[in-house]
Amino acid sequence: MTEIRHVVFDIGKVLIHWDPEIPYRRLIPDDNERARFLTEICTPAWNAEQDRGRAWAEAEDLLIADHPDHAEMIRAFRVNWPEMVPGHLEDSVATLEALLDAGWDVTALTNFAGDTFDVARQRFAFLDRFRGTTVSGRIGLIKPDRAIYDHHATAFDLDPGATLFFDDTMANVEGARAAGWHAELFRDADGLRADLRRYGVLPA
Missing domain, CATH: 3.40.50.1000 (HAD superfamily/HAD-like)
Known part of the structure; x- marks a missing residue:
C-alpha cells in the first residue's frame, strides 16, 4: 500500500x-408537512447551490417566486441555520x-x-x-x-x-x-x- x-x-x-430538521421540528410540527417542505421546497439540491457559492438572498428569492405561500419558512432556513448544528x-x-x-x-x-x-x-x-x-x-x-x-x-x-x-x-x-x-x-x-x-x- x-x-x-x-x-x-x-x-x-x-x-x-448537521441536521436541517432540528429547527423545522419547532417551526413545522406536523411530520408529514415538514417532510414535504424539506424534500420538495428547501431541498438538498437547493441547499447544495449555496454550497456551490450562490448567495442566500438569490436562493431565497428564486424559491419564494415558485412558492410564495412558504416565504417565511424558506427564509427561516438561513436564519435558523446555527440551530441545525447542535x-x-x-x-x-x-x-x-x-x-x-x-x-x-x-x-x-x-x-x-x-x-x-x-x-x-x-x-x-x-x-x-x-x-x-x-x-x-x-x-x-x-x-x-x-x-x-x-x-x-x-x-x-x-x-x-x-x-x-x-x-x-x-x-x-x-x-x-x-x-x-x-x-x-x-x-x-x-x-x-x-x-x-x-x-x-x-x-x-
Whole structure:
C-alpha cells in the first residue's frame, strides 16, 4: 500500500453535526408537512447551490417566486441555520486532534456555504487547526466534481496517491478515488480509526 502522507477530512456529519430538521421540528410540527417542505421546497439540491457559492438572498428569492405561500419558512432556513448544528462529533474530533498533535499533515475539503462556514468557525476552534481548508462556496466548485479535488491537491501541494480522504457521502468518496486519492466512507469514529490503522496512519 502507498505510504499515506496527507489526511483530508470532510466536515459536516464527520466532525460536526448537521441536521436541517432540528429547527423545522419547532417551526413545522406536523411530520408529514415538514417532510414535504424539506424534500420538495428547501431541498438538498437547493441547499447544495449555496454550497456551490450562490448567495442566500438569490436562493431565497428564486424559491419564494415558485412558492410564495412558504416565504417565511424558506427564509427561516438561513436564519435558523446555527440551530441545525447542535454540536461536534466528540470521538471524531478527538481522532482529528490526535493526528494533528502527532504532526500529521491534515487539511479539510468541505461542501459549505462561505458565510455559514464562518459561523461554524466561530463555534468550533478545531476548524482552525487544519493546515488549510477548501470551502466549496468560496471557490465555486463542489464535491463530487473532479475539479474540487484537483484544486485542493494543488492548493495544498498534496500528492494524490499519498492522500487519504474521509467523507460521509459515497459519491464524494468515489469522486476522490477518481481523482487518484485513497478515500473511505465515514460511518462512525470507530470505523474512522480502523481505516486510519489499516492505512498505517495510526498504530495497529
